[in-house]
Each structure stands twice: as structure tokens, then as C-alpha cells.
Amino acid sequence: xxxxxxxxxxxxxxxxxxxxxxxxxxxxxxxxFEIDYGVxxxxxxxxxxxxxxxLLKLSCEDLLATQAAGGxxxxxxxxxxxxxxxxxxxxxxxxxxxxxxxxxxxxxxYTATNETVTLTGGSPRxxxxxxxxxxxTVIYELGRDRxxxxxxxxxxxxxxxxxxxxxxxxxTNAPSTNAVPVK
Numbered sequence: 596x597x598x599x600x601x602x603x604x605x606x607x608x609x610x611x612x613x614x615x616x617x618x619x620x621x622x623x624x625x626x627x628f629e630i631d632y633g634v635x636x637x638x639x640x641x642x643x644x645x646x647x648x649x650l651l652k653l654s655c656e657d658l659l660a661t662q663a664a665g666g667x668x669x670x671x672x673x674x675x676x677x678x679x680x681x682x683x684x685x686x687x688x689x690x691x692x693x694x695x696x697x698x699x700x701x702x703x704x705y706t707a708t709n710e711t712v713t714l715t716g717g718s719p720r721x722x723x724x725x726x727x728x729x730x731x732t733v734i735y736e737l738g739r740d741r742x743x744x745x746x747x748x749x750x751x752x753x754x755x756x757x758x759x760x761x762x763x764x765x766x767t768n769a770p771s772t773n774a775v776p777v778k
Contacts, residue, residue: 621645621646621647622645622646623639623643623644623645623658624642624643624644624645625639625640625641625642625643625644625658626640626641626642627639627640627641628640634661635661635662635663636659636660636661636662637658637659637660637661638657638658638659638660639657639658639659639660640656640657641656641657642654642656643655643656643657643658643674645658649683649693650682650683651680651681651682651683652679652680652681653674653678653679653680653681654677654678654679655674655675655676655677655678655679655703656675656676656677657674657675657676658672658673658674658675659671659672659673660672663707668707669707670706670707670708671704671705671706671707672703672704672705673702673703673704673705674702674703674704674705675701675702675703676701677701677717678698678699678700678701678702678703678714678717679697679698679699680697680698680699680703680712681695681696681697681698682695682696682697682698682737683695683696684696684740694723694724695724696721696722696723696735697721697722697723698712698714698719698720698721698722698733698735699714699717699718699719699720699721699722700714700715700716700717700718700719700720700733701715701716701717701719702714702715702716709736709738710736710737710738710739711734711735711736711737711738712734712735712737713732713733713734713735714732714733714734714735715731715732715733719731719732719733720733721733721735721742723742724753725752725753725756726750726751726752726753726756727750727751728742728744728748728749728750729744729748729749729750730744730745730746730747730748730749731744731745731746731747731748732744732745732746733745733748
């Protein structure tokens, strides 16, 4: 399988490759594994590791993959307990270094129909070069390369985003820390 620059559907596409034993094989390691061919379910249990160098790393304690009707692709992935996902995306412009985006949570659900990873539990967050986003629920839309947070949320932007913007070179009406108190 040739990997192009379009990464939408990456998780499902890579696992579909593994499940359907196409051109390239991607190892998934775990302490135990169970497959139910009748319903198209693949269950990896205990210290689950998936590594596609330069594209994707996934680790968790439990991974359940289910095939869509017809069995040609993965429809849903559910990773639980200490979930860490690392996706490598192409740079914004040709020649730019690839971007590494990391996602963390106690549960990650990938849905192929909308190419979305929904993270919950364990302080879910997505870390990208632009900043970090936490929330009660964090949604990473792979196809749109967009992150949203629901519920209580917080975002910390990389200060480099503000360089050359002039935003922090302006005067302020906040009290100066060097001010002499008036008597």
C-alpha cells in the first residue's frame, strides 16, 4: 500500500490494511488477541502497540476494531486505558517538516464514517505544534485536521504563533510592576 499525503481516515485505513492483509502488513502487538470473523470484530488485549513508522503510533491496554457491513474496511475502533495516539501529518507547505500530533485519554473512539477520534477520560488532550487542547471531551476530526473541545476546556497556544503579530508589542493599561505607590 502506498501512503500518500492525505491522511484522512488514517487510523481505519491502516488497521484495515492489517485486517485485510493487503500489500503492506502492519504489526499490532498485544498480550492476547481474539477475532470473531462472524461479526468482523478484532479484539487486542493487554499492552497493545501499533507502529507504522513515520505515520502512526497507537498504544493502549485494550483495542476493539469492528468492520463495516460488507467487511471491506474498519468502521469503528475503541481504544481504552492509557490511550496514546501519535499521528504524523505533512507540513503545511511543500518542504516543511512533518507535524507530529499526539492525542491522550482513557478512551478513544474512531469512527470511519466521519473520520473522527473522540477522546474522553483521564484528562483528554491533543498536543500539536500550535498548542495543547484539553477538555471533558476532545474531538479530533482527521479529515478536516480540526480539534474541538466540549465541556470544561482549556487551550494553551504556542507563543511562536504571536511572533510578528504586534499583539504583545503594544502598551497596556495594566498597572506597571515598577510603579511607585502614591502617598
